[in-house]
Amino acid sequence: MINTKYNLSKKILENISSIERLYGQLESQVVPKELLLNLEKHNLVKSSFSSNSIEGNPLSQEEVTNLILGGRVPANRDEKEVKNYFDILKQIGKEYDTLDIDTILKIHKQLLEGVENEIGGEIRNRKVVVGNPTQDGTIVIKHEPPKHKRKEIEELLKELLDWTNTSEELPILKAGIYHHEFVYIHPFVDGNGRVCRLTTTLLLDKLGYEINKYFILDDYYDIDRIMYSDSLHSADSGDKTEWLEYFTDGVKYSLQSSLAKIEEGLKSISFDMRPSNREKDVLELIKKYKEITSSDVSKDLKISRQQAFNLLNSLVSKGYLEKRGSTKNSFYILR
Numbered sequence: 001m002i003n004t005k006y007n008l009s010k011k012i013l014e015n016i017s018s019i020e021r022l023y024g025q026l027e028s029q030v031v032p033k034e035l036l037l038n039l040e041k042h043n044l045v046k047s048s049f050s051s052n053s054i055e056g057n058p059l060s061q062e063e064v065t066n067l068i069l070g071g072r073v074p075a076n077r078d079e080k081e082v083k084n085y086f087d088i089l090k091q092i093g094k095e096y097d098t099l100d101i102d103t104i105l106k107i108h109k110q111l112l113e114g115v116e117n118e119i120g121g122e123i124r125n126r127k128v129v130v131g132n133p134t135q136d137g138t139i140v141i142k143h144e145p146p147k148h149k150r151k152e153i154e155e156l157l158k159e160l161l162d163w164t165n166t167s168e169e170l171p172i173l174k175a176g177i178y179h180h181e182f183v184y185i186h187p188f189v190d191g192n193g194r195v196c197r198l199t200t201t202l203l204l205d206k207l208g209y210e211i212n213k214y215f216i217l218d219d220y221y222d223i224d225r226i227m228y229s230d231s232l233h234s235a236d237s238g239d240k241t242e243w244l245e246y247f248t249d250g251v252k253y254s255l256q257s258s259l260a261k262i263e264e265g266l267k268s269i270s271f272d273m274r275p276s277n278r279e280k281d282v283l284e285l286i287k288k289y290k291e292i293t294s295s296d297v298s299k300d301l302k303i304s305r306q307q308a309f310n311l312l313n314s315l316v317s318k319g320y321l322e323k324r325g326s327t328k329n330s331f332y333i334l335r
Contacts, residue, residue, distance in 0.1 A: 015248035022255035032319035050218035176247035220250035
């Protein structure tokens with residue numbers, strides 16, 4: 001039975017309201033293709049660094065950036081972990097577009113490829129505990145998963161996925177509940193945290209949040225790993241309120257960070273690449289109609305077809321619009 005107990009606190013309600021407003025702002029931003037691609041690339045690299053850093057990977061953000069963007073072949077375990085994570089993130093919503101047990105096992109196998117091949121893609125069949133080592137070498141147990149036999153663990157995962165795919169819970173809260181429940185089940189010997197964050201990303205993508213394109217979550221968790229762990233395991237007792245407050249804090253923080261990056265990036269665009277006032281009018285039209293033709297622009301702005309065509313072509317060359325269709329039936333959409 002999936003535990004969905006929480007108090008819809010004032011903080012959670014305020015965070016959800018802020019998240020919807022901030023995400024709406026991100027979606028409404030008119031951003032040149034190059035800047036949006038740079039933001040997505042930054043998000044993928046940052047997420048790959050942060051998620052592995054949480055688990056103790058010693059590579060710095062600069063080293064991770066050089067490894068991934070430099071196109072180097074990973075030379076050791078630490079580099080393979082990061083590169084595997086990055087490659088999976090790129091496939092979220094494409095190769096990985098369904099949240100089911102097969103997908104989870106494939107993600108786990110790819111994550112541990114060349115790192116721990118013998119346990120990659122295998123649900124554990126033995127007891128494990130989650131704990132923190134002390135200075136004298138003992139372990140302070142923080143969490144003991146509910147089941148330790150493979151068949152029982154698989155049944156818990158199926159139950160979680162059935163709930164995730166059918167529940168009418170608010171999307172952000174559903175993602176937060178899934179995140180905790182997955183870690184609580186702890187289905188693998190190793191890699192649980194990273195698989196959880198990857199599949200939470202997949203879930204958010206399925207729920208309509210273009211997470212890699214606009215924002216990530218891992219950087220917030222990496223700010224204070226102890227707070228992340230404590231907040232997450234606070235839900236083990238049965239009440240998810242504290243965890244969901246933290247989780248929604250993280251989504252809000254990440255959206256705010258992405259908006260700031262876009263606004264800073266727009267300031268850095270050269271003057272000749274910025275839309276003119278008339279081109280801004282065209283962009284407002286396309287935000288309203290989703291797609292437009294030169295005839296639409298001509299009619300709405302009361303200008304000639306040639307003027308409309310020139311404005312649209314200029315926005316295509318600057319990277320704001322994309323032209324679709326044949327010559328006679330062509331239309332334009334935001335990139």
